[in-house]
Amino acid sequence: MQGNISFWLGAWGALLATLLAALRFYEAWRARQRLQATHDFTSDPNIGNEVIVINISGTPVMVNYWVLEWSKRRWWRKRQVVSTIEPEHGGGSFTISPHSRYALGFADADYFDWGYKTRPGQKLWIKLHIAGRRKPVLLKVFDPEK
Structure with a gap:
């Protein structure tokens, strides 16, 4: 049971970090000089x-x-x-x-x-x-x- 919770917490953290990184790239893309x-x-x-x-x-x-x-x-x-x-x-x-x-x-x-x-x-x-x-x-x- 202990290993199962740590797996799901790790997966949640990886998903959240990926979404936040994608949001930062999108913000930088929109803020560029055009x-x-x-x-x-x-x-x-x-x-x-x-x-x-x-x-x-x-x-x-x-x-x-x-x-x-x-x-x-x-x-x-x-x-x-x-x-x-x-x-x-x-x-x-x-x-x-x-x-x-x-x-x-x-x-x-x-x-x-x-x-x-x-x-x-x-x-x-x-x-x-x-x-x-x-x-x-x-x-x-x-x-x-x-």
């Missing part, structure tokens, strides 16, 4: 273009630096960067609050042409250098073929 990128492009340089970074997670994200990259796909490489747009004078840092967005504006002198005829086969990506991460996050902003 970002999306979208765009609002116009053909008028006075109004300008916007690249919008959306934080869909519950934690704030601090971006130290960003780079916009026009790139082509190559069969021997994943991506080949054709041209880049970078912030001037160290103005590339910002913080995105939880469940909010941040818009990067490109008007007047910063305006860039985005049409399929001017950039055939190229896609626009934004590379975000986020505080606390070793590698930058790469998000697709625009694909003129779609």
Whole structure:
């Protein structure tokens, strides 16, 4: 009888520990930083273009630096960067609050042409250098073929 009780207590403890570990993994999965990128492009340089970074997670994200990259796909490489747009004078840092967005504006002198005829086969990506991460996050902003 003594051995039977210890078996059931051990099984109960193992089951409870497994359920609690699964709950912790689920909480960590939901709390991770999740970002999306979208765009609002116009053909008028006075109004300008916007690249919008959306934080869909519950934690704030601090971006130290960003780079916009026009790139082509190559069969021997994943991506080949054709041209880049970078912030001037160290103005590339910002913080995105939880469940909010941040818009990067490109008007007047910063305006860039985005049409399929001017950039055939190229896609626009934004590379975000986020505080606390070793590698930058790469998000697709625009694909003129779609």
